[in-house]
Amino acid sequence: MAELNFKEIEEKWQRRWEENKVFDAEIEKEEGKKFFLTVPYPYTSGPLHIGHGRTYTLGDMIARFKRLQGYNVLFPMAFHVTGTPILAIADSIARGEEEVVERYRDYVSIYEDEEKVEKIINSFGNAENVADFFADRISEDFKRMGYSIDWRRKFNTTEPMYNKFIEWQFKKLYDKGVIKKGKYPITYSIEDDSAVGEDDIEEGDINKVSIIEHTTIKFKLANDSETYLIAATLRPETIFGVTNLWINPAARYVKVRVGKENWIVSREAAEKLGYQKEELQITNYKLQTEEAGGGFFIGKKVKEPVEGREIPVLPASFVDADVGTGVVYSVPAHAPYDYIALEDLRREKGLEIAPIKIIDIEGYDLPAKEICERMGIESQEDERLDEATQIIYKDEFYRGVLNEKCGDFAGIEIAAIKDEVKDWLKGKKVADVFYETSRKAVTRGGGKVIVAVLQNQWFIDYTPSWWKDMGHKLVEGMAFYPEKYKAYMQDIIDWLALRPCVRKRGLGTRFPYEKDWIIESLSDSTIYMALYTIVHLLRQLPVDALDEKFFDYVFLGIGDAGELTKETNIDADTLNRIKGEFEYWYPNDLRHTAPPHLSNHLVFFLMHHAAIFPERGWPRAITLNELMIREGRKMSKSKGNVIPLAKVSELYGVDLYRLYCAINADFGSVVNWREQDVDALRRRFNALVELFEQSIDTGAEELREDELTHPDRWLLSKFYRKLRDSIERFDAFKMREAGINMVFNLMNDIRYYEHRESEERRKRIVRNLMDDWLIILSPIVPHICEEIWHRNREEKGEGRRERKLEFVSLQTLPEIKEEFIDDRVEREEEYLVSLIGDTKEILKIARIKPGKIYIYTAEEWKWEIFRAIRDLPDKDKIKEAMKLRKDKSTVDFVKRVMKSKLAYFELNESEILEREKEYLMREFGCEIGINAEYDPKGKKKFAIPLKPAIYVEE
């Protein structure tokens, strides 16, 4: 058999699909079913890998299946460029950061010859070039994967036309009153004077930097009415147990003016505060020389804010001037650091300060003391103090209760009261908020990362109840697969609150109400599916014409075509054609994506649709597939275990990859890409292809109905039953089951059939099934199906039909030939299989070489009883049987029937056996006796219906 060149076949059909515009979606004038399917547009910061490919591949399979179901399918694609990552990459490359440059060299090398790489990399200093390069390559990748996309609708999110569309979206939201302004903390680089995200931070991808809210508490200097030492804490509820303050004598402190107060904080903290408090003035008044250090304050007294007790300021080396305010208040009963530091002072200076216990917790008396003793911690330099702190914090938070020292808060669990204490302190004007990064971090450029508070951040406010109600209603009316995500989505809608929707930096659309802000990248990707329906038509229009009124008219039917024509110079026909396209394709019938999108992209997608579009424009369904891992491990750049999508064709073949995606796991499970399994599947897949080819190459003729044997009918029954099941499952997105059915299970049936009949006959009967089989397989492995489909047609000498209809991709689902689905035929075969199995079992156990095998079917009276008791509960069976036939053998028989657990089915056993006698002889290589009188070992009596007695003679 000739070796197939899969790569050639892939390219050939991709070319023909494109030439014939097979997947260009046009609206149909006559009434028909349409199906609008979207998957997320890829972010173009680099090449996609086989993990990303899963989602797109499954999306494509759904699109192809829907076409087979007779839907007019629109499956478009665009590219996402908005946001900071691409910009960060371009900046890094422009700076010549070797690590990034090296990575992008690798990326570009996937697609380009070596000599071109440097030139392309050089162009990457410009973000636009990065975006364009990868958008182009990903488009090629997608074509190479055989995706049935209408490429005329491709766009990217920085195009002016898209900007106009996004502006319109924000105007609609603004009109609904959900675009609001407020304060918001962000990670920020002083050096770069701009906000920084994960991509801008050194190791930000592997060691995330989050924003932590500290509470600052003011401690008034005992002899100074307007000057405060400001301590920062993560546990404001412990204020009741404060015994002293800690200052690092080696650090430097400054006095800053906040409103009418002087605050004393570390020099580092003062700088950070400057970015967080609007009213802050840094007097930068040095309180001590560098030589004197923080020792200036040591021994001074301050007043704690709750009861006004005077407490001392003491030195501690564990205090870090660059964390919090550089001032820490001490709660030695509950904080291991504080306890140990006081112990150090007691040993060195003889200073005695008694801990104040404020939290009762089972299993501890003085928690800090005990955990240190248990862990053997003796010095404030001990690194395990962090761990000890964590343990105590966790225990106290979940199990601890504030005691009588805590006033009104006594008797309440920490977990429940923590925020109330904080608010109470804030209300007393002794506490404030201070944000700190979760770890010390620098930007990729080396600038220090701090937290800044934007004073005029714009938000989308998802809290209005009208909006949440609509969101819930929308979700209620939708289908989700896997279904569990529906309830989950409802929870997400409840949890959704404020979301900052613009940022200072990044690519994207300018915020229409304040042009120096850029709309953030998830907020601009919420209703873009609507744009797909008309984008190819918008290209013919001047961008300026795409104003609010234009989109109002097209998307919402607001306004009047005539007036709009006057304003925009777009003729009414064009306007209405565009509007008609949108109205034809919308809503989005299915959005297929991955679960990580649920709590961000998808919820915005749903909420924005709910807010902007009338109900008839609301999305209909969401399907989600889990991720893909490789050899049991997550795929990631840093692990170096990614396989680029661009390599799939070369390494595995596209159809094999697609088949693997479909069959390896259900949507809800992770796909594990294992070479071993891929190899196994490749063998299966090749065998399937060979099966088809053999039938074509030998010119095997279809079996005529009048020559069908029992095994023929059996196979046809199996085939059409599986076909029917598979269509149902495919329709329910159970692609794995459908695929396993139509590949693995059917192959097994065919193998069995061949064993039963012959290779020659198998070639012929495959011919009977081939067309129907190829159609149902074509969404999964389209290229090879096209190839075989066409070869089959040519071999049969069928004339060319209308050009488009030639393609298997454009067929409609085969009709199920119900007349071939035959329970009886299948039961008869099962009967035979189990008989042969039993006989083999006996031969094995008894270690006999058969001379002759005697088969005894159940006598008629047994069948009668079998029929009579089939629906009775077990306990009544014997009684009922005895009514019919009073004999001890009846009891034995019924017991055997019950034990066998055989389901009732009417078969004429002896007729089957007579018919298959020859086959049985062939199987066992000996004589077969059917219902002979000869029964030397008295086996006959063991026969029960559907399970004949067997006697083997050597």
Place this chain on the structure above:
RNA sequence: GCGGGGGUAGCCGAGCAUGGACAAAGGCGCAGGACUUAAGAUCCUGUUCCGUAGGGAUACGAGGGUUCAAAUCCCUCCCCCCGCACCA
């Protein structure tokens, strides 16, 4: 902590919603056989234990319960994974 998902034979992985034909699909691996000069591929057989007649025992994280019957339902416990945002 909250929310979600899991724990099935040497491994991967179905089944569990609607309990029964489940010693538990399928694949991998392993062993034996056929084919082959040979290897590979392919095909057949086996792969918990016991058994010279189609049988029996034990088993689906652990323990209990419901039931004539539990991998499947209920309870308790143990263990593992993922998300908790403003980031695409």
